[in-house]
Amino acid sequence: MLSGGLIVSVSFAYLLLLFAVAYFGDRRADQGRSIIANPWTYALSLAVYCTAWTYFGSVGRAASGGVWFLPIYLGPTLGFALSWLVILKMIRIAKTYRITSIADFIASRYGKSHLLGGLVSIIAVVGTVPYIALQLKAISSGYALLIGEHDAAYRSIHAGSWLQDSTLYIALLLAVFTVLFGTRHLDATERHEGMVAAIAFESVVKLVAFLAVGLFVTYGLFDGFGDIFARAYADADLAGLFTLDGAGGSYGGWFALTLLAMLSVIFLPRQFQVTVVENVNEQHLRRATWLFPAYLLAINVFVLPIALGGLLLFGQGAVDPDTFVLTLPLVHGQKWLALLAFVGGLSASTGMVIVETIALSTMVCNDLVMPLLLRLSRFKQAASPDLTGLLLAIRRGAILLVLLLGYVYFRLAGEAYALVAIGLISFAAVAQFAPAMLGGMYWRGGTREGALAGLAGGFLLWTYTLLLPSFAKSGWLDPAFLEHGLFGLAWLKPEQLFGLQGLDNISHALFWSMAANIGCYVLVSVLRSPTGQEASQATLFVDVFRRGQTAMPASFWRGSAEVSDLLPLVARFLGTRRAMDAFNDYARTRGVAHVQELKADAGLVHFAETLLAGAIGSASARVMVSSVVQEEPLGLDEVMNILDEASQVRAYSHQLEEKSRALQAATDELRRANEQLKELDRLKDDFMSSVTHELRTPLTSIRAFSEMLHDDPRIDLAERTRFLGIIVSETARLTRLVNQVLDMAKIESGHAEWHNTDIDMRQLVEHAVGTTAQLFRDRGAAVELSLPDAVPLLRADHDRMVQVMLNLLSNAAKFVPAGEGRVKVALTHGGGELRVDVADNGPGIPPESAAVIFEKFRQGGDQRSRPQGTGLGLPISKQIVEHFGGRLWVTSSPGEGATFSFVLPLAEGAAESAAAAHNEIE
Amino acid sequence: MRRGLAGQRLVAAFLAGTLLFNYPVLSLFDRLETAFGLPLLYVYVFAAWAVLIALIAWVVERGAR
Amino acid sequence: MTKKILIVDDEQNIVISLEFLMKREGYEVSIAGDGEEAVARIRREEPDLVLLDVMMPRKSGFEVCQEIKSDPALKAVRILMLTAKGRDTEVAKGLAMGADAYMTKPFSTKELVEKVRAMLSER
Known part of the structure; x- marks a missing residue:
């Protein structure tokens, strides 16, 4: 038994230490050297999850349910494995839109609805005020135990009068602490660095205290884990605690509890407060992801040993297992350890109470009181320049109210089931x-x-x-x-x-x-x-993670506003200095020297609204801002349009990239085209140069001989005749060349006239061979003609086809060896085509020349013995054949002659006309 | 890290944990036996829990580099 | 001593006219029908002047010109290039290759004869 004075002084000393830590934290934060800005503090502050319900209650649960206390801690472990997916997004959303409570989060998400915020606040208050009561009860009964105000079963006996109840004073003290560090000032971000530092400190205290008791029980009262469990095994009743079934539960229940705890670790107001609102740096979440579960594991290792130890030492049903943490040291004379255990329990309780109260007071103020105040038209229009005092008063009032509600519930409930079971009931509420x-x-x-x-x-x-x-x-x-x-x-x-x-x-x-x-x-x-x-x-x-890519919040606003309206509005709730500071910062980011020069555009309105949202909640901020600006409500269509625009902007930039790629491709293509044109130009140049050459060569002879004849009268007659003959033949060559060049140009440019008629190729070939007969006779060459009985009529230009035939025949005549030339001309048809072959026994065409002989001015053969020719005959023939859809080609092996062949497609229905022609002939 | 490999590993850890801490895997250890002189279920849950935390720690701290 | 002139051209009729002109002037004339033959004849006969066509099979006039001019033993051989391609670049190229003079086809017979006479009397 300890004296009440000692316990009270230790408790006060502890709370004073807490004040010191919190004060230090706030001071450091003000100096910009935050102590909570590190991942360890953040992870420890999350351990506010472990309340008196964990500290005392886990042992109680383990004493009756064995391992059934564990799902409450396994759930958060699993939940935090997903923190980078879920909690990180929550933090980002809350930071971006200055959301300071769950109620505000939900209200803001669903169109900044007061009604929704209010409902969430009520659920939170109803669900968690009893939980606060439970903490007060833990402190109260712990105190009673230590000072000996208990019965034989170590159940505390409550002080009769409320005013004599130390719990009331503890509650009031906690309210003072919370007011001091929870509502020091109105901040748009609603962060309480000192408070977080204190909570992290408390987490260390309760862990150390609990581990100390655990070590004492396990190694002081027993001979280690093995000893406790071996003794428990010997007891048939206790052995049942080692299986799920024996402890009276189902796997479904196990799963449900795990899920419940997983949700609670995110949605309990105090957890949301420390995890999301108080988060300084998103990266801190990284370490918390494993450190917080590790904390939970550590604080649970000794739960079962303490429970079993208590049951073994006290006997079942003799002592309330919820008190084992205190009673085991106490009964075994470890007063100081019991006092440490009490301080640990105190820290678990106060931590929870402080954070929960702050979280609830924010909700009550922003989502319950403010909406009601805003409904009073007097309040809205009130000229009162500064409402910060009022706001702070509301917050402080709410804190006091919540704590007193908790205390009242504690007084009313007492030992009732409703209080004992509140832990899980509360979890289910926030779920x-x-x-x-x-x-x-x-x-x-x-x-x-x-x-x-x-x-x-x-x-x-x-x-x-x-x-x-x-x-x-x-x-x-x-x-x-x-x-x-x-x-x-x-x-x-x-x-x-x-x-x-x-x-x-x-x-x-x-x-x-x-x-x-x-x-x-x-x-x-x-x-x-x-x-x-x-x-x-x-x-x-x-x-939220795609901001910048998608529509900005400000883009959802249409209307007009005045800086002179917005600034005073924000100042009313944040105070003139803070508002001016915020607006000045904003002006700087906009590159404007003075606040008055700011354009009151959608961005500024959004900025003002976000500032206000931090102080009075998003729904109220919406109402306040809309009271001073002219705005056009946006319909769904318009929002969709804006979203479309945003996605269009994205699509547009995408298109731009595409376009620049396309441009690049087009540029490349143009470059290629340009090179092609240059190449064509060069070809044309070459062509012109070739034509010039071909024209000048006969001209040279003509001029030279003409001048010689003209200047020199002494030239004899025979010489004269010979020279004149040369002039005549060169003139003919020149004429031929000019005609062919013109012909070529006409065909190539598509200006050639085609007089298509139905041609009987048999007659045409015969005619052509007849025309060139003299040529072959001169060369001493024999022509062999092979014609089928009848061929279908061909639709083509008669004269052009004759031109082709004459060209091929005269070509053959030029190249056959003098005196022993043999030329075979064959006409065949089949497969819808007519085919003409002109084979000679000349020197043949080397493969490398075969491809170029159809190019202009590329005559084949040894030029020494080059026959008269313009070098345009074959190209023109090729053009003509191709004009009628056919092909002209040469097959040759050097020394064995060359065969020029062409095929021409017959028009459909030509077969019948061929038959008709055949009949006519017959 | 959200969408990266670490994120996927954390989801995998979550799924593994869900599997380990629920029926039917849990039922394998839900027997009145001892391991190292300690109740099997107790040892299993704490061991699996510790391994899971170590795994998560490895994933996130690795990703922090 | 009679000056020797080599006529190089693949056009039969032009060769006839040049041969007639040069012989009338009293020069000793020999003929080559392509570039390779021309080089061979120049080395063998060391003519005083070559009337050199540009567009020829096997070896162009430019190549012949370059080959002759790069041989110190043939320094004395003068070259008059004749070309049907009248472009300035061709003229410039011919001169760059070391041709002593250049005339485009069709040429004036009088001018040609005078040119030849002038080139041969330079030394």
């Missing part, structure tokens, strides 16, 4: 936020009504299946409805709703409330499309 929160972060379709319906439905079922039964079990309500159902309807039995059995009450309640919550949320949400406001908020939340 109701999960669908609206998570849905809002990942699903654009959620609407205000959907969130309202989901929250209301879930809350209603939670109340009916968990809260009311707990009241009934506490004797505050007639337990009849528990036994027989509401109005005696069996299917309305709260713990077997619709006859659902086989689940423990928590799993049962979680299932029904979540089913109702998620069901209503989704079903009501999909009843209608989101409004413009909802759609824009949905985009801002869901796409």
Whole structure:
């Protein structure tokens, strides 16, 4: 037994130490050397999750349920594995839009709805005030135990009068602490560095204290883990604690508890406060991802040994296991250890109370009181220049109110079931936020009504299946409805709703409330499309990581505003100095020297609204801002348009990239085309040069001989005749060349005239061979003609085809060896084509020349013996044949002659006309 | 890290943890036996828990570099 | 001593006219029908002047010109290039290759004869 004075002084000393830590933290924060800006502090502050309910209650649970205390800590471990997906996004959203509470988060997400914020606040208050009461109770009963105010079973005996109850003073002291460090000033970010430092400190204290007790029990009272467990095994009752079944639970219940804890570690107001609102640096979450679970593991290692130790030493049912942490040292004469254990419990309780109260007071102020104040038109129009004092007063009042509510509940509930079981009941309450929160972060379709319906439905079922039964079990309500159902309807039995059995009450309640919550949320949400406001908020939340790529918040605002309206408005809630500072910073980022020069555009309005949102909540900020600016409400269509525009901008930049790529490709193509043109130009130049050469060569002879004849009268007659002959033949060559060049040019430019008629190629070939007969006779060459009986008529230009034939024949005549030349001309048809072959026994064409002989001025053969020719005959023939859709080519092997062949396609239906022609001939 | 390899590893760790701490894997150890003189279930849960935390720590601290 | 002139051209009729002109002036004339033959004849006969066509099979007038001018033993051989391609670049190229003079086809017979006479009497 310890003296009350000692305990009170130690407690006060501890709280003073806490004040010192918090004060130090705030000082350092003001100096810009934050001590909480490191991942260790952040992770430790998250351990506010471990309250007195963990500190004392885990042992209690383990004493009756064995390993069943564990899901409460396994859940957070699993949940934090996903923190980089879920919590990081929450932090980013909260920071970006200055969201300071869960209520604000949900209200803001669903179109800045006051109603929604209010509902969330009420659920949070109802769900967690009893939890605060539980903390007060822990402190109170711990104190009573230490000073000996307990019965034989170590149950504390409460002081009779409220005013004599030390718990009240502890509550008030905590309220003072919370007011001092929780509402030091109104900050747009609502961060409390000193408070966080104190919480992290408390986490260390409670862990050290608990481990000290654990070590004492395990190694002081027993001979290590093995000893405790071996002794427990010997006891048939205790051995049952080592299996899930023996401890009276199902795997389903285990899963439900894990899930519940996983949700709670995110959605408990105090957890949201430390994890999201108080986060200084997103990177800190990284270490917390494993350090926080590791903390949970450490604080749980000794839970079962302490529980078993207590049960073994005291005997079952003799002492309330919830007090083992205190009673085991106390009974075994370790007063100081008991005092340390009490301080640990105190730290677990106060940490929870402080953070929870701050979180709740923010909600109460921003989402319950402010909306009501805003409804008073007097308040809205009040000329009162500075409302910061009022706001702070509201916050402080809310803190006091929450703590007193907790205290009252503690006094009323006492030892009732409703208080003992509140831990999990509270978890189940905050789990109701999960669908609206998570849905809002990942699903654009959620609407205000959907969130309202989901929250209301879930809350209603939670109340009916968990809260009311707990009241009934506490004797505050007639337990009849528990036994027989509401109005005696069996299917309305709260713990077997619709006859659902086989689940423990928590799993049962979680299932029904979540089913109702998620069901209503989704079903009501999909009843209608989101409004413009909802759609824009949905985009801002869901796409928070894509900001900059998608629409900016400011782009969802249309209207007009005045800086002279906005600045005073913000100043009213933040104070003139802070408002001026904020606006000056904003002006600097906009590159404007003075606030008055700021353009009151959508960006500034959004900035002002965000500033206000930090102080009074997003919904109230919306109302306040809209009271001083002229705005045009955006319909869904317009929001969709803006979103479209944003995606269009993205698409546009995408298109720009595409276009620049296309331009690059076009440039390359142009370059290629240009090179082609240059090449063509060069070819044309070459052609011109070639034509010039070909023209000048005969001209040279003509001029030379003409001048010689003209200048020299002494030239004899025979010489004269010879020279004149040369002149005549060169003139003919020149004429031929000019004609062919013109011909070529006409065909190439497409200006040639084609007089198509039906031609009988047999006649044409015969005619051509007849025309060139003299030529071959001169060369002493024999021509062999091979014609079929009849060929289909060909639709083509008669004269042109004759030109081709003459060209090929005269070509052959030129190259056959003099005196022994043999030329074979063959006409065949088949496969819808007519084919003509002209084969000679000349020197042949080397393969390298075969390709170029169809080019202009590229005559084949040895030029020494080059026959008269312009070098245009074959190119022109080729052009003509190709004009009629045919092909002209040469096959040759050197020394064995060359065969020029061409095919011409017959027009469809030509076969019949061929038959007709044949008949006519017959 | 959100979308990177570490993010995927964390999701994998979450799934592994969910598997390890639930039926049916849990039922394998839900027997009245001892390991190292300690209850099997107790040893299993704490061992799996520690391994999972170590795994997560390895993933996130590695990603921090 | 009679001056020796080599006529190089692949056009039969032009060769006839040049041969007639040069012989009338009293020069000793020999003929080559392509570039390779021209080089061979120049080395063998060491003519005083070469009337050199540009566009020829096997070896162009430019190549012949370059080959002759790069041989110190043939320094005395004068070259008058004749070309049907009248472009300035051709003229410049011919001169760069070391041709002593250049005339475009069709040429005036009088001018040609005078040119030849002038080139031969330079030394």
